Amino acid sequence: MTKFIIITGGVVSSIGKGITSASIGRILRSHGLKVGAIKIDPYLNWDSGTLNPYQHGEVFVTYDGMETDLDLGHYERFLDVELPGISNITTGKVYKSVIEKERKGDFLGACVQIIPHITDEIKEMIRKTAKIEDFDVVLVELGGTVGDIESQPFLEALRQLRNEEGHDNVLFVHVTHIPYLKAAGEFKTKPTQHSTKELRSTGVNPDMIVCRSEKPIDNNMKKKIAHFCDVPLDAIINTPDASSIYEVPILMDKERVGEYINNRLKLNLDTDPSKLDAWGKIVKSLKKQDPLVKIGIIGKYIELEDAYISIKEALLHGGGENEVKVDVVFVNSDVDSLNKEVLSDLDGILIPGGFGERGIEGKLEAVDYAIENNVPIFGICLGMHSMVIQFARRVGLIGANSSEFSDDLEYPVIDMMEEQKRVKNIGGSMRLGSYDCKLVDETMAKSIYNQDLIKERHRHRYEFNNDFKEQLVESGLILSGFSPDDFLVEIVELKDHPWFLGCQFHPEFNSRPNNAHPLFVSFIKASYEHSKNK
Ligand code: GLN
Numbered sequence: 001m002t003k004f005i006i007i008t009g010g011v012v013s014s015i016g017k018g019i020t021s022a023s024i025g026r027i028l029r030s031h032g033l034k035v036g037a038i039k040i041d042p043y044l045n046w047d048s049g050t051l052n053p054y055q056h057g058e059v060f061v062t063y064d065g066m067e068t069d070l071d072l073g074h075y076e077r078f079l080d081v082e083l084p085g086i087s088n089i090t091t092g093k094v095y096k097s098v099i100e101k102e103r104k105g106d107f108l109g110a111c112v113q114i115i116p117h118i119t120d121e122i123k124e125m126i127r128k129t130a131k132i133e134d135f136d137v138v139l140v141e142l143g144g145t146v147g148d149i150e151s152q153p154f155l156e157a158l159r160q161l162r163n164e165e166g167h168d169n170v171l172f173v174h175v176t177h178i179p180y181l182k183a184a185g186e187f188k189t190k191p192t193q194h195s196t197k198e199l200r201s202t203g204v205n206p207d208m209i210v211c212r213s214e215k216p217i218d219n220n221m222k223k224k225i226a227h228f229c230d231v232p233l234d235a236i237i238n239t240p241d242a243s244s245i246y247e248v249p250i251l252m253d254k255e256r257v258g259e260y261i262n263n264r265l266k267l268n269l270d271t272d273p274s275k276l277d278a279w280g281k282i283v284k285s286l287k288k289q290d291p292l293v294k295i296g297i298i299g300k301y302i303e304l305e306d307a308y309i310s311i312k313e314a315l316l317h318g319g320g321e322n323e324v325k326v327d328v329v330f331v332n333s334d335v336d337s338l339n340k341e342v343l344s345d346l347d348g349i350l351i352p353g354g355f356g357e358r359g360i361e362g363k364l365e366a367v368d369y370a371i372e373n374n375v376p377i378f379g380i381c382l383g384m385h386s387m388v389i390q391f392a393r394r395v396g397l398i399g400a401n402s403s404e405f406s407d408d409l410e411y412p413v414i415d416m417m418e419e420q421k422r423v424k425n426i427g428g429s430m431r432l433g434s435y436d437c438k439l440v441d442e443t444m445a446k447s448i449y450n451q452d453l454i455k456e457r458h459r460h461r462y463e464f465n466n467d468f469k470e471q472l473v474e475s476g477l478i479l480s481g482f483s484p485d486d487f488l489v490e491i492v493e494l495k496d497h498p499w500f501l502g503c504q505f506h507p508e509f510n511s512r513p514n515n516a517h518p519l520f521v522s523f524i525k526a527s528y529e530h531s532k533n534k
Contacts, residue, residue, distance in 0.1 A: 002130040003265045004170045006158050007141045008204070010195025011177040015212045018071035019245050020175050021141040022078035026249040027258045028137055029079050030275040033267070036135035037075035038087050038126060039068070041143045042150035046092035050427050057306030061459045061509055062087070065433025071141060073310050073509065078249070080512050086129050091150060094121050114153050122157035123164070137265075146174075146199045155202040162204075168266050174199055174206035178213040178221070178238075187217050189225050196229040207264060208235040208257075216240045235260050246283045246513055250276060282513045285320040293319065293528045294327045296346040298338070298366040300359030302330035311352050311380070314511035318520035324528050333362030343369050347534070348376040348499075348527030351383030353459070353506065357405040364390045376499035376526040378519070381460050384502030385414045388464060388472070388492060395475035397468070404462050413472070415465040417488075423461075430461050435483065437490040437505065443480030444501060445491045448522045454481075456490075456505035463504060464489035499526035 005024060009017045018039075025035045045051060048059050049067030060073040066085020076083055098121050102112050110117075130138045140158065144151050162170040176192040192211065199206060209231050211217060222236040237255045242248055253276050262269045295315055301307035312328050319326030331342055343349075349370050351363050363383065367390035370377035379387040385402050392400035392413045402414035423429045434455050439446040446452075464479075466489070473479060481491030481503070494500035501519065511517035 001169065002135050003137045003168075003267070004126070004130070004161065004165060005137060005139050005173060005261070005265075006161075006170065007139060007173045007175060008146055008155070008199060008206070009142070009144070009175045010146050010199065011191040013145055015175055015177045016239075016245075016248075017141055017143075017175045018074045019248050020173070020210050020212075020239065020252075021071070021139045022074040023239075023249040023252050024173070024257060024261070025075060025137075025139050026078045026279060027253050027276065028261070028267075028269075030249075030279060031258060031262075031269045031271065032275075033136040033269070034133065035079055035137050035139065036081070036087070036130060036133060037072070037079065037083060037139040037141070038089060038129050039071045039075075039141050039143065040122075040154050041069050041088065041090045042148065042154060043090060044092050044095075045090060046096060047088070047090065047428060049430075053301045053307035054304055057304060058309045059459070060310065061432060061457045061506060063434040063457060067428065067432065067459070069143070070306060070309050071143075073313075074245075075139070076509075077313060077512055078246075080514060084129070084132055086125065086132075089122065089125050091153075094118060094125065094153075097121055097125075115156060118153050119157040119160055122154060123161050126157075126161065136267075146195055146202070152202070155199075155204060159203045168264075171208065171261065171264055172204055172206045173208045173210060175210045175212065178211045178217055180214055187213060187221055189221060189228065192225055193228045196231075206231060208237060208260065210237045210239055210252075213238060213240050235264075244283060244286055246279075246286055249279055250283060278514070282320065285323065286316055286513065288320070288323055288325050291324050291528065291531070292327055293322075293324045293347045293524060293531055294329055294345060295348045295350055295524070295527060296329045296331045296342070296366075297350050297352055298331045298333045298363055299352050300332065300334045300354060300362075302332050305330065308352050310506075310508040310511070311350065313513075314508040314517055314520045315350070315524065317511045317513050317516035318524035320513065321516040321521045322524050322528060324524065326524060331362075331366075333359035333366070335362055338362055338365050338369070340369075344373075346375065347531035348378070348523060350523075351377070351379045351386050351502075353381035353383060355382070355404075360386065360405060364393075367391070368394070370500065371494070371497065374498050374530075376523060376530055377501075378499075378523045379502030380506055380508065381458075381504060384464075384492060384504055385462065387494075387500070387502040388413050388477070391475075391477055391492075391494070392468065392472060395472070397471075402462055411468065413465050413468045414462050415467075416461060417463050420461045431458050433457060435505070437481045438484055438486075439491075440478075440480045440482070443478060443491075444493050444499075444522075445480040448518050450518075453484075456503070456507055457509045458505045460504060464492070498530065499523060 068088035400411035
């Protein structure tokens with residue numbers, strides 16, 4: 001029987017509910033449990049695919065092609081699993097499904113209401129996800145902060161879930177913030193008391209309170225919170241800011257989170273603390289301070305680092321594997337000209353994915369710089385497009401570009417995929433999810449992966465235009481990966497360059513702290529070599 005751990009948030013947003021959930025999951029997984037995870041996003045969008053990265057950060061793509069919240073990325077990295085797209089529930093999905101049922105006549109005669117129809121639908125979605133893999137435990141993180149209007153139906157559904165599944169099978173964790181008032185010289189528990197009260201007003205009593213704080217809080221603080229919030233003292237967990245997100249499971253384990261959950265949910269686990277040793281090794285390798293390798297991400301959403309979160313994490317994983325510290329520098333591509341001093345300081349350049357013309361010329365300039373100066377360069381999706389466009393311009397196709405940016409091109413070296421031309425709705429209609437890719441013998445890609453066939457996740461509408469294949473290959477571009485039918489170019493490389501690789505897919509989604517993605521490992525290695533020779 002699956003047990004559910006439900007995570008809500010209070011006081012402020014962005015306190016790390018996702019990392020808290022993923023860390024609880026990591027602890028339970030280290031003790032041998034099969035752990036799944038669900039993220040509830042109470043917004044009305046059906047998925048996050050059409051949301052601006054400034055609103056929402058990165059769109060995380062699941063293997064089965066769902067565009068989801070970036071917290072799913074944290075879950076996949078911490079739990080080392082691949083989650084199905086239905087692990088991201090939104091208000092949009094819930095209402096769409098209920099309204100479709102109503103139109104079909106499923107509720108004939110009934111007045112369709114939030115309770116029971118919407119709440120039933122929410123519970124059904126949660127249970128369906130839990131059944132997919134017969135998980136021992138499923139984490140359910142409710143986005144937003146208690147008190148948000150949008151969260152109400154979800155909290156009600158989760159309250160019902162506890163009654164239906166039974167007290168021993170559902171546990172509520174409330175994540176709050178304990179602010180430190182400099183002027184008073186003390187931590188304040190009042191916001192936590194208020195948000196717990198707010199949560200209680202929905203009929204949900206938290207079993208555990210995770211107190212986020214800048215610095216550790218003392219036992220008296222914990223006693224006060226336990227007393228005022230009516231939660232046992234051993235269920236008041238403090239997670240002060242950590243230097244790395246991967247340290248959080250270790251911090252939480254020291255607070256005996258595993259032991260408390262084990263008793264409360266009657267899991268019968270052997271809670272030997274050494275179970276997290278392997279994870280500790282990863283943390284140690286990621287915390288190495290030298291040698292330093294500087295990688296520049298050339299993007300246009302740099303004001304919000306979350307827009308590139310999986311790439312940043314994958315770079316760190318690659319650093320851990322090479323036993324170097326990766327310093328990620330965000331370079332704005334939306335400028336007239338990139339700062340050459342900043343560029344010359346980089347040991348490696350990464351051009352991430354993206355949409356629209358803004359910032360593209362900066363990306364092309366970075367490609368040019370990397371070719372001229374033999375700097376390792378890694379292009380992902382729009383990054384690969386930038387590599388192909390700039391390479392084409394350099395070998396004489398003046399004005400080469402992607403049809404994404406203009407309809408009137410002499411050299412559309414990147415063009416819209418045939419099946420995309422028939423697409424009418426923008427949402428969820430790109431080439432999405434995992435696809436096979438064949439690797440070509442005697443290429444860098446083949447030697448890095450050391451496999452004939454790989455599987456990687458995609459999210460794009462445009463691709464390499466085969467009309468220019470011959471000409472570009474003759475000029476020195478290497479095509480090293482293809483779709484199984486040989487039609488779509490998936491990877492490009494460059495002759496006589498130390499490390500130049502662009503891929504149509506997003507390898508960052510498959511990188512794990514304990515299993516860094518081979519492309520990132522190889523890219524960091526090449527960048528480290530470059531740093532030594534500079
Ligand atoms: N905008 C490009 C396309 O749709 C690239 C997408 C991406 O970088 N994820 O093909």
